[in-house]
Amino acid sequence: MTHRFTADQALNWLVLYFDARSMFVRRSGTSSATTACNYGVPQGSSLGLLCFNLYIASLSSVIGSFGVRHHQYADDTQMYIAASKDDLKVNIDILEKCTTTVHQWLLHNGQQLNPSKSEAILFTASRGRQSVDDALSLQVSDAVIQPSATIKSLGVTLDRHLTFDQHVANVCQACYFHIRALRHVR
Secondary structure, X not given: OOOXXXXXXXXXXXXXXXXXXXXXXXXXXXXOXXXXXXXXXXXXXXXXXXXXXHHHOOHHHHHHOOOOEEEEEOOEXXXXXXXXXXOHHHHHHXXXXXXXXXXXXXXXXXXXXXXXXXXXXXXXXXXXXXXOOOOOOEEEOXXXXXXXXXXXXXXXXXXXXXXXXXXXXXXHHHHHHHHHHHHHHO
């Protein structure tokens, strides 16, 4: 005989999953005091990823309302714009307004934007490299982010001219490290 859950039973099950949770930190055998955990999803649980995706999904519509393109990977959100030299400053203003709204959304939903982990890069076409102002910066949550020469996205190092030189150098360095480590195995 199979048992079917009603909507009320399913809702009660979810409430029990999230309600009355606590947390503590343990390091070197010493534990902190236990404190209530009223926000977020249980990490390491089988439903954790699904619940977090449902929790953060509406952020996509907030970003999209500014016409800013974006990708979301777990707890990482990448926003980007395509702009010509003539409308670059206008588009950066839009990106800053979008970032401010994202910051407010995160605060309202019990999350925090970490400007120290925020990066910006300005990709340029080969014919426009010399004419783009390198001094442009981006305001993120009361912090000024200067464009980087390279960024890492999903394990790929991208440079502002999209040459992949730095990525190839990083892969070669990792290969040499592992080849040297194999010497110790034999």
